[in-house]
Amino acid sequence: MSEANQVQGPSLYERIGGDAAVNAAVDVFYGKVLDDYRINRFFAKTDMPKQVEHLKAFMTVAFGGPNNYTGRSLRDGHARLVTMGLNDSHYDAVMEHLGATLHELNVPEDLISEAAALVESVRGEVLGK
Template sequence: MTDSVYEEIGGKAAVEAVVEDFYDRVLADDRLVGFFEGTDMAELRAHQVQFISAVAGGPVTYTGGEMRDAHRHLDISEADFETVGTYLERALRENDVSEANIADIMAEVSALEDPILDR
């Protein structure tokens, strides 16, 4: 039996480290920080850990909001989406996730571009 991406990257602790790194990068970007004003970041980080865990084949089910509904009010541009994706990819790489597993996770995230951009 082969390990899931979730198991290969180190499970919950590894996903939590990636999410912390990811949000450190996103919130340091003046172009993106405004999207998070008034947001409970602890709750958002927990949702992101759940989401990444789920798309990586972990033993969780994502229970956050529907992507289109959760992001519609933000008016996110394609450039914003790409920048956030770049930060996620860097966070994964900086936390020693293999290139193959990065590709798998980023493919799942990229598939959400249209709903997140409300297209």
């Protein structure tokens, strides 16, 4: 049997707690982001209920759950923010809030590291690099 045909273990999505965990994480995460003076200006004209649903769907897919994401690509979705000055320091703040959120929700450290690596892997795409 080739590697491609071997059965994989549960996805990060399943190991982190599925839909309920992703939904809770996104809600807590955006609370932190919107309270952060370093980055909240990027959300001033954002329809937050719609944005929350987009991120929940995106994180579900990114973590290996069911694909119900219909939004734009990361590059296209963040292009307006890049023109507003979105840069690595802002991405670092987002990463900080993601880690704090997952810690607050008692996600095991190894899963936090795995989630952070996934989010870090798309930094260039988000920042239009």
